[in-house]
Amino acid sequence: MELEDMRKLFPMFSKRQVVYFASCSYGPLSEPVKRALLKYMNDWESKGMNWDFWMEKYEELRSEAAKLLGASRDEIAIVSNVTSGLAAFATSLEYNGKKVVLSDLNFPTVGHVWLSQQRLGAKVSIVYSESWKISIDALEKVVDDNTIVLSEPRVCYQSGFTYSNIRALSKIAHEHGAYFVLDDAQATGVLDIDVKKADVDVLVTTTLKYLMGGAGVGIMYVRKDIVDDLSPLTTGWFGQEEPFAFDIHKLDYARSARRFETGSPAVPSILTSLESIKLIRNIGVKRIESRVKDLVKYATDLGLSHGMKVLSPKDEENMGPIFAFEHEDPHGLYEMLLDRGIVVSPRGPAVRVSFHFFNTKEEIELLFDNLRDLNVLR
Numbered sequence: 001m002e003l004e005d006m007r008k009l010f011p012m013f014s015k016r017q018v019v020y021f022a023s024c025s026y027g028p029l030s031e032p033v034k035r036a037l038l039k040y041m042n043d044w045e046s047k048g049m050n051w052d053f054w055m056e057k058y059e060e061l062r063s064e065a066a067k068l069l070g071a072s073r074d075e076i077a078i079v080s081n082v083t084s085g086l087a088a089f090a091t092s093l094e095y096n097g098k099k100v101v102l103s104d105l106n107f108p109t110v111g112h113v114w115l116s117q118q119r120l121g122a123k124v125s126i127v128y129s130e131s132w133k134i135s136i137d138a139l140e141k142v143v144d145d146n147t148i149v150l151s152e153p154r155v156c157y158q159s160g161f162t163y164s165n166i167r168a169l170s171k172i173a174h175e176h177g178a179y180f181v182l183d184d185a186q187a188t189g190v191l192d193i194d195v196k197k198a199d200v201d202v203l204v205t206t207t208l209k210y211l212m213g214g215a216g217v218g219i220m221y222v223r224k225d226i227v228d229d230l231s232p233l234t235t236g237w238f239g240q241e242e243p244f245a246f247d248i249h250k251l252d253y254a255r256s257a258r259r260f261e262t263g264s265p266a267v268p269s270i271l272t273s274l275e276s277i278k279l280i281r282n283i284g285v286k287r288i289e290s291r292v293k294d295l296v297k298y299a300t301d302l303g304l305s306h307g308m309k310v311l312s313p314k315d316e317e318n319m320g321p322i323f324a325f326e327h328e329d330p331h332g333l334y335e336m337l338l339d340r341g342i343v344v345s346p347r348g349p350a351v352r353v354s355f356h357f358f359n360t361k362e363e364i365e366l367l368f369d370n371l372r373d374l375n376v377l378r
């Protein structure tokens with residue numbers, strides 16, 4: 001299907017003519033996702049519980065997520081969000097004073113999870129970025145044989161800095177016998193990944209941003225050959241080999257990544273995430289990535305030509321799905337643009353303009369016309 005036809009599947013564009021640049025915060029609603037939610041409400045109203053159907057969809061979501069990431073089904077855990085997946089992994093480790101290395105490009109939640117492991121004996125070492133950039137060398141200097149984890153995001157939530165070579169990061173970790181953990185929240189759905197080629201040990205992501213499935217579901221990949229070594233402290237019946245054995249006396253972790261699951265899932269979000277991942281796979285992540293990179297380059301060139309304080313990378317190598325610029329009042333500007341039917345995402349000192357398959361160059365030009373009108377451009 002052509003991208004223009006896919007765009008029509010979003011009421012926000014087909015009915016409301018909104019210009020949406022905020023998928024980095026929350027992806028827009030599509031018709032298939034809306035239908036799944038309506039069916040859920042109807043079923044709930046007419047039948048009450050519908051567990052057989054819900055569990056079937058739960059497992060279908062696992063399969064779809066596996067295909068999206070290039071993993072196998074038994075390497076996927078369905079969790080509530082990035083934080084809970086990461087915390088489950090973090091509590092599986094025996095630290096004994098070993099070091100967790102992460103940069104300040106990470107979303108704060110990642111820092112919180114690792115800092116809380118200090119109680120379990122972890123030492124946390126934060127590598128600082130310069131002008132929102134981290135070089136592989138800077139990480140390489142800090143990761144050593146006493147490192148247990150290197151934990152980085154593929155895309156920085158604030159500046160949009162994007163690692164172009166994930167394999168280079170996993171290589172640094174593996175050379176020192178450490179795990180490599182990737183927070184893919186700002187990338188999954190718009191930037192392609194094959195976890196095997198990237199040699200990632202653990203990937204955590206969310207369905208609420210570029211996957212456009214709404215909040216409530218996190219997807220976690222754990223490499224098959226490390227699963228058996230990991231016993232999370234956060235566990236429960238959904239993480240057991242036989243969840244329906246109802247044996248209160250025995251802790252019997254699932255033999256797969258399912259061991260990182262805990263209790264009853266957020267059913268509506270399972271149903272919406274499934275539909276949205278199917279939609280994304282149908283469009284094709286490689287196709288989305290190439291379009292999004294074109295758009296980000298176009299916006300960056302325009303921004304620089306107008307003398308904007310561009311926070312996102314100026315070199316193509318580290319460009320991702322976000323164009324970000326500094327502004328004295330990001331939230332105020334967000335509200336003014338919202339009044340004009342354009343949605344951007346304020347974050348700290350930055351205004352983030354993020355792209356998905358449905359965005360166009362004409363929309364970027366419209367944004368710049370409005371910025372000029374609002375005296376944001378020189």
Ligand SMILES: Cc1ncc(COP(=O)(O)O)c(C=O)c1O
Pocket residue numbers: 024080081082083084106107109153155156157183184185186205206218
């Ligand atoms: C890179 C990144 N990681 C994690 C999160 C949030 O994680 P969670 O799904 O736990 O809310 C965000 C939210 O903006 C993010 O941008």
